[in-house]
Amino acid sequence: MTRIFWEQERCKYRLVVSQYVLNECKLGDSEAALKRLELIADIPVLEESGEVDQLASVYQNLLGIPDKAKTDCFHLAICVLAKVHFLLSWNCTHLGLNAYLGIRDYNEKHGLWTPLLVTPEYFLSQDEGEEGL
Numbered sequence: 001m002t003r004i005f006w007e008q009e010r011c012k013y014r015l016v017v018s019q020y021v022l023n024e025c026k027l028g029d030s031e032a033a034l035k036r037l038e039l040i041a042d043i044p045v046l047e048e049s050g051e052v053d054q055l056a057s058v059y060q061n062l063l064g065i066p067d068k069a070k071t072d073c074f075h076l077a078i079c080v081l082a083k084v085h086f087l088l089s090w091n092c093t094h095l096g097l098n099a100y101l102g103i104r105d106y107n108e109k110h111g112l113w114t115p116l117l118v119t120p121e122y123f124l125s126q127d128e129g130e131e132g133l
Contacts, residue, residue: 005120
């Protein structure tokens with residue numbers, strides 16, 4: 001799914017990343033990290049801010065996300081503040097459907113944007129004519 005997304009779907013969207021994404025791409029095997037960084041080298045990077053830090057802390061408390069996964073909260077917060085339409089993830093452990101419902105409720109009460117939390121499969125299903133979320 002990941003390869004299909006990067007080969008066939010990425011060109012259909014205006015992608016953005018954050019420094020948090022860049023930092024995660026650098027982790028692990030150095031050859032694999034280099035390949036990940038090459039894949040995203042041409043993608044614009046969203047700017048970090050104190051507001052992102054504050055909102056990430058709110059989400060961590062709201063969702064009960066452990067410190068080891070706090071980066072997920074930064075991904076979410078920067079997408080909310082930049083009004084990114086989709087937060088694409090390959091891992092929905094902490095930002096799955098239940099989390100999405102809580103995020104949406106919180107954001108609606110506070111006048112904040114809520115991105116859709118999706119996996120690559122979401123975009124591939126759109127090609128097949130499905131409604132998705």
